[in-house]
Amino acid sequence: xxxxxxxxxxxxxxxxxxxxxxxxxxxxxxxxxxxxxxxxxxxxxxxxxxxxxxxxxxxxxxxxxxxxxxxxxxxxxxxxxxxxxxxxxxxxxxxxxxxxxxxxxxxxxxxxxxxxxxxxxxxxxxxxxxxxxxxxxxxxxxxxxxxxxxxxxxxxxxxxxxxxxxxxxxxxxxxxxxxxxxxxxxxxxxxxxxxxxxxxxxxxxxxxxxxxxxxxxxxxxxxxxxxxxxxxxxxxxxxxxxxxxxxxxxxxxxxxxxxxxxxxxxxxxxxxxxxxxxxxxxxxxxxxxxxxxxxxxxxxxxxxxxxxxxxxxxxxxxxxxxxxxxxxxxxxxxxxxxxxxxxxxxxxxxxxxxxxxxxxxxxxxxxxxxxxxxxxxxxxxxxxxxxxxxxxxxxxxxxxxxxxxxxxxxxxxxxxxxxxxxxxxxxxxxxxxxxxxxxxxxxxxxxxxxxx
Amino acid sequence: xxxxxxxxxxxxxxxxxxxxxxxxxxxxxxxxxxxxxxxxxxxxxxxxxxxxxxxxxxxxxxxxxxxxxxxxxxxxxxxxxxxxxxxxxxxxxxxxxxxxxxxxxxxxxxxxxxxxxxxxxxxxxxxxxxxxxxxxxxxxxxxxxxxxxxxxxxxxxxxxxxxxxxxxxxxxxxxxxxxxxxxxxxxxxxxxxxxxxxxxxxxxxxxxxxxxxxxxxxxxxxxxxxxxxxxxxxxxxxxxxxxxxxxxxxxxxxxxxxxxxxxxxxxxxxxxxxxxxxxxxxxxxxxxxxxxxxxxxxxxxxxxxxxxxxxxxxxxxxxxxxxxxxxxxxxxxxxxxxxxxxxxxxxxxxxxxxxxxxxxxxxxxxxxxxxxxxxxxxxxxxxxxxxxxxxxxxxxxxxxxxxxxxxxxxxxxxxxxxxxxxxxxxxxxxxxxxxxxxxxxxxxxxxxxxxx
Numbered sequence: 001x002x003x004x005x006x007x008x009x010x011x012x013x014x015x016x017x018x019x020x021x022x023x024x025x026x027x028x029x030x031x032x033x034x035x036x037x038x039x040x041x042x043x044x045x046x047x048x049x050x051x052x053x054x055x056x057x058x059x060x061x062x063x064x065x066x067x068x069x070x071x072x073x074x075x076x077x078x079x080x081x082x083x084x085x086x087x088x089x090x091x092x093x094x095x096x097x098x099x100x101x102x103x104x105x106x107x108x109x110x111x112x113x114x115x116x117x118x119x120x121x122x123x124x125x126x127x128x129x130x131x132x133x134x135x136x137x138x139x140x141x142x143x144x145x146x147x148x149x150x151x152x153x154x155x156x157x158x159x160x161x162x163x164x165x166x167x168x169x170x171x172x173x174x175x176x177x178x179x180x181x182x183x184x185x186x187x188x189x190x191x192x193x194x195x196x197x198x199x200x201x202x203x204x205x206x207x208x209x210x211x212x213x214x215x216x217x218x219x220x221x222x223x224x225x226x227x228x229x230x231x232x233x234x235x236x237x238x239x240x241x242x243x244x245x246x247x248x249x250x251x252x253x254x255x256x257x258x259x260x261x262x263x264x265x266x267x268x269x270x271x272x273x274x275x276x277x278x279x280x281x282x283x284x285x286x287x288x289x290x291x292x293x294x295x296x297x298x299x300x301x302x303x304x305x306x307x308x309x310x311x312x313x314x315x316x317x318x319x320x321x322x323x324x325x326x327x328x329x330x331x332x333x334x335x336x337x338x339x340x341x342x343x344x345x346x347x348x349x350x351x352x353x354x355x356x357x358x359x360x361x362x363x364x365x366x367x368x369x370x371x372x373x374x375x376x377x378x379x380x381x382x383x384x385x386x387x388x389x390x391x392x393x394x395x396x397x398x399x400x401x402x403x404x405x406x407x408x409x410x411x412x413x414x415x416x417x418x419x420x421x422x423x424x425x426x427x428x429x430x431x432x433x434x435x436x437x438x439x440x441x442x443x444x445x446x447x448x449x450x451x452x
Numbered sequence: 453x454x455x456x457x458x459x460x461x462x463x464x465x466x467x468x469x470x471x472x473x474x475x476x477x478x479x480x481x482x483x484x485x486x487x488x489x490x491x492x493x494x495x496x497x498x499x500x501x502x503x504x505x506x507x508x509x510x511x512x513x514x515x516x517x518x519x520x521x522x523x524x525x526x527x528x529x530x531x532x533x534x535x536x537x538x539x540x541x542x543x544x545x546x547x548x549x550x551x552x553x554x555x556x557x558x559x560x561x562x563x564x565x566x567x568x569x570x571x572x573x574x575x576x577x578x579x580x581x582x583x584x585x586x587x588x589x590x591x592x593x594x595x596x597x598x599x600x601x602x603x604x605x606x607x608x609x610x611x612x613x614x615x616x617x618x619x620x621x622x623x624x625x626x627x628x629x630x631x632x633x634x635x636x637x638x639x640x641x642x643x644x645x646x647x648x649x650x651x652x653x654x655x656x657x658x659x660x661x662x663x664x665x666x667x668x669x670x671x672x673x674x675x676x677x678x679x680x681x682x683x684x685x686x687x688x689x690x691x692x693x694x695x696x697x698x699x700x701x702x703x704x705x706x707x708x709x710x711x712x713x714x715x716x717x718x719x720x721x722x723x724x725x726x727x728x729x730x731x732x733x734x735x736x737x738x739x740x741x742x743x744x745x746x747x748x749x750x751x752x753x754x755x756x757x758x759x760x761x762x763x764x765x766x767x768x769x770x771x772x773x774x775x776x777x778x779x780x781x782x783x784x785x786x787x788x789x790x791x792x793x794x795x796x797x798x799x800x801x802x803x804x805x806x807x808x809x810x811x812x813x814x815x816x817x818x819x820x821x822x823x824x825x826x827x828x829x830x831x832x833x834x835x836x837x838x839x840x841x842x843x844x845x846x847x848x849x850x851x852x853x854x855x856x857x858x859x860x861x862x863x864x865x866x867x868x869x870x871x872x873x874x875x876x877x878x879x880x881x882x883x884x885x886x887x888x889x890x891x892x893x894x895x896x897x898x899x900x901x902x903x904x
Binding site (some may be wrong): 034035036038078117139158161162171172189190193194208210225226227228229231248249251252253255256258259260262263278279280282283285286290291293294297298300301304312318319320321322323325326327329330331333334337339341344349359360362363364370371374375378396400419426428430431434440 | 486487488490511528610613614623624641642645646660663676677678679681683695700701703704705707708710712714715731732734735738739742743745746749750752753757758763770771772774775777778779781782783785786789790792793796811812814815818819822823826827830834848852878879882883887890897
């Protein structure tokens with residue numbers, strides 16, 4: 001199946017909608033079930049009142065795959081349209097981690113209601129996952145994995161896979177556990193296929209298994225999967241028992257989610273970088289932040305007030321305020337990006353904290369020296385005022401060095417103290433460097449002017 | 453194997469270094485080869501002059517796995533230390549796409565030299581990959597995949613895998629091709645295991661295969677793998693022939709790379725967000741950008757000059773310049789993040805260009821109205837100057853609406869016209885909104901002051 005272009009897609013959705021309006025179940029099923037679940041979900045979202053017929057025409061098992069491909073917001077909306085029995089069957093046919101993701105978005109009352117309606121066994125798996133803290137390995141892992149014993153023959157394992165395979169989320173890595181369910185090794189399907197079928201798992205398995213702990217941060221887990229090119233990584237509890245696995249598709253989702261978060265942080269627009277959020281909600285999320293920074297910005301008015309006499313004696317100084325603040329803000333934002341990215345990729349641990357900070361400070365100073373020299377010469381040529389040139393140039397030099405340290409340090413400190421990462425955002429850094437660079441500028445200006 | 457903590461790791465590296473210094477090959481191989489290649493690479497990088505002994509103690513085949521785990525920068529450095537014959541054997545033992553990634557970083561002369569030293573077949577695969585444009589499916593795909601025929605029995609396929617499996621990068625998806633090598637279907641190992649071994653591939657395969665074209669952008673390929681939760685996706689040429697596959701680990705790397713790029717763009721620090729870049733190189737990459745923006749910033753000095761008479765009549769106006777510029781810059785950066793993220797996730801195509809822009813404009817206006825009202829009241833209370841309050845409040849309202857449109861539009865236009873995305877960076881947007889908000893502020897101020 002090639003990807004459909006815009007026009008072909010619209011025609012296709014039209015055909016499906018028509019088959020639903022005319023209640024032609026055979027036609028609908030033929031068209032719809034030929035699609036990949038991710039595409040089924042997209043088509044479904046373009047339907048309106050026809051949705052009710054879809055629930056009739058698809059079994060809960062079939063609809064589970066569609067439901068699973070929705071974003072949590074959409075799942076909430078669709079779940080309200082399903083009758084209780086059909087809904088419970090849909091959840092029974094989903095993987096426990098996916099049900100847990102969805103339930104995590106609901107009110108406690110609704111959650112309990114759904115868990116009671118589900119099969120006992122599935123509901124227990126979901127309850128276990130919900131008990132782990134958000135954004136940990138435990139919260140994103142799947143319970144549907146295949147575990148085998150070291151003494152099993154390969155033939156027996158293949159037979160086991162024939163029976164259990166269809167229910168497992170991932171059968172390409174088989175985890176070997178001992179009598180206490182402790183993780184003892186791993187074998188890939190590739191290992192089994194290449195080996196003779198009468199050999200035992202112990203002979204082909206690798207006993208060096210990299211695993212993560214249930215409480216490990218999801219970002220670390222994703223980084224580990226990326227580093228080792230794994231398709232999945234096993235999750236163990238305090239006793240070393242295998243309790244779940246995190247698959248590579250979850251790692252992809254985590255990386256994408258964390259990248260959005262990083263960008264939200266840098267730009268001070270957390271939770272609203274998604275274009276599907278409506279304007280009012282986006283404004284409600286972002287306005288408090290802009291207004292708070294405006295209050296901080298009032299402080300710059302205060303600083304200018306303090307140095308009123310300096311400003312009055314050399315009025316030209318006012319003209320360069322925006323440029324100095326701008327340069328410091330830009331340098332601070334660059335350092336912020338380096339710092340946030342280093343935290344996200346885990347590079348900061350490999351490189352060491354102080355080496356990162358000192359590299360950024362050196363970089364800031366070098367950029368400051370270069371910019372300072374350029375602007376001093378330029379102002380002398382433009383305005384013929386060597387003193388103004390020196391004041392502005394020297395202020396830029398110091399401001400840029402300081403701004404680069406602030407941009408680097410703030411996210412690191414926030415991360416260390418586990419404070420709200422919103423404080424590490426670009427706008428906050430810029431407002432901070434605004435105030436500091438103004439102070440530097442006027443201090444340099446008033447001391448140089450007085451000393452002459 | 454649990455992840456080693458800092459201390460255990462250092463001790464371990466110490467043991468390995470010792471075994472190399474004392475030329476105890478057995479001890480070294482026992483310790484080193486027990487590690488995962490990604491960890492072997494990390495340990496290797498902590499060695500100095502002992503590296504020469506590693507090349508002696510490891511076969512080219514063994515070292516290929518270590519070499520493959522290095523960053524391209526490190527590969528270049530290490531490659532210079534290897535003798536030609538050993539190096540050629542290392543490259544022969546790597547997957548073609550990994551060799552191509554490395555060669556892409558070298559001078560054409562070095563590249564030709566290495567390709568001539570390699571095996572004919574491997575070198576041809578590498579040459580093919582190098583011919584595709586950078587950052588396309590063709591450039592990142594692997595040539596080592598398993599293709600089968602629809603008429604094969606499952607037993608025959610398994611037999612084929614026993615022989616070919618160890619050389620393929622990915623054996624969990626088997627791609628079915630016809631006599632002309634055209635992609636006809638896909639079967640997973642799971643499908644084969646669950647089915648009886650005397651059935652044919654045609655009976656278990658799925659003929660709806662989602663594929664990508666060799667010239668598709670790598671980001672689109674990664675998004676597709678993420679959307680469908682694939683472990684790999686087949687790559688076809690203009691004739692529909694299967695020419696390679698892109699695996700999920702490549703998709704993870706692409707997503708991480710693109711996230712770094714997005715953040716580099718927003719912060720104006722492209723190519724230097726990696727902390728392993730040294731301070732001088734980072735400064736050299738970032739300084740031109742800061743200096744260029746400083747030049748643009750000089751324009752703000754010009755704008756202030758134009759409105760000198762207005763400023764002289766109400767000196768207090770100067771005090772609010774930083775705050776107005778700051779608020780506009782912050783709002784512009786938020787909109788920029790939304791826009792860059794929407795491009796990265798492909799959401800912009802689903803939502804439509806105009807809906808995105810109009811949502812951002814509405815958001816900007818709403819934030820502007822809220823901020824404008826707050827600041828008008830505040831300035832009245834603080835300074836007892838209703839006119840200044842109205843001027844500042846009204847200017848903020850307009851500036852924020854305009855800034856949000858600029859922040860959204862610039863990256864979209866850049867993307868559409870395929871210009872240098874650096875222009876879409878946060879610092880550039882901030883400098884632009886600085887100038888525009890100053891113009892708005894002084895225009896509002898001079899017309900309100902004159903009209904009274």
